[in-house]
Amino acid sequence: MNILSFDIEEWYIEKKFCGGRVEKYRKFDSYLNKILDILDENNQKATFFCVGRIAADFHYVIRKISERGHEIGCHSNEHLWLTQMTPKQLQEDTKEAIDALQDVSGQSVVSYRAPAFSIGEKNKWAIEILAECGIERDSSIYPAVRDFGGFPAFPANNPVLIEYNNVQLKEFPIALTHMLGKDFAFSGGGYFRLFPLQFIKYKMSHNNYFIAYFHIGDLIHNQDGMMTRIEYETYFRENGSVKNRMMRYVKSSIGTKGAFEKMQKLLNSASFVSLEDADNQLTFENKILL
Numbered sequence: 001m002n003i004l005s006f007d008i009e010e011w012y013i014e015k016k017f018c019g020g021r022v023e024k025y026r027k028f029d030s031y032l033n034k035i036l037d038i039l040d041e042n043n044q045k046a047t048f049f050c051v052g053r054i055a056a057d058f059h060y061v062i063r064k065i066s067e068r069g070h071e072i073g074c075h076s077n078e079h080l081w082l083t084q085m086t087p088k089q090l091q092e093d094t095k096e097a098i099d100a101l102q103d104v105s106g107q108s109v110v111s112y113r114a115p116a117f118s119i120g121e122k123n124k125w126a127i128e129i130l131a132e133c134g135i136e137r138d139s140s141i142y143p144a145v146r147d148f149g150g151f152p153a154f155p156a157n158n159p160v161l162i163e164y165n166n167v168q169l170k171e172f173p174i175a176l177t178h179m180l181g182k183d184f185a186f187s188g189g190g191y192f193r194l195f196p197l198q199f200i201k202y203k204m205s206h207n208n209y210f211i212a213y214f215h216i217g218d219l220i221h222n223q224d225g226m227m228t229r230i231e232y233e234t235y236f237r238e239n240g241s242v243k244n245r246m247m248r249y250v251k252s253s254i255g256t257k258g259a260f261e262k263m264q265k266l267l268n269s270a271s272f273v274s275l276e277d278a279d280n281q282l283t284f285e286n287k288i289l290l
């Protein structure tokens, strides 16, 4: 089973950190249109995890995705890491995002992905809050070490029912591959850009479960240069030293040239479904207690 997901936040991030440059919005719009056209051509449906504030400020983006028949999921309200939130803040953030996304899309929003896969061992209470907010499917667990997130002790590498404090969610963790003694994601972000397409396709065909995840920003060649110290510290909430900013710039821009075409080839080469469709096909016989 191949699942396709996109995390949609660029319009909001642009407005918050750079004031809202019209040429940037146009670029994001054109990439989104291209993605929707490719999905139509291949008769594929995806889950688009959207930041709630996009529904408030850029409702045409949410409406367009929904009208083309894709699932609208929640990617938080303001794209803040869950590791830095209290339970009350997470509850308010999630409720606000779900209400806004439901209002604009007309869909019932029951799928969730945390920014930066920021649900781990220390904040697994988030599962309970998300379920209380009406979330049924989650794809926030990255079962390895990762910047700003990661849950290396998570014991499954395929969709599974998880239970925390008597509350259950269907979890769709990021699929990993083991190489050189380490676990790597290969189906999205920097690793998707770094690994050759043939390798990704090989891994995909040898796994029962594959979940591709893309941000539009991952697919656009970065010509903006490094963030300023203030931008970096506001966004990442850590020291904006030159070294940290340089590392982040290299990670976010490596392999962006040709990344969109690579994604297009991947989508043309196999069939993909949304989380909603995957859920309808699965039985979730195994349960994990967290």
Ligand SMILES: [Zn+2]
Pocket (backbone or CB within 6 Å): 007, 008, 009, 075, 079, 115, 116, 215
């Ligand atoms: Zn994101």
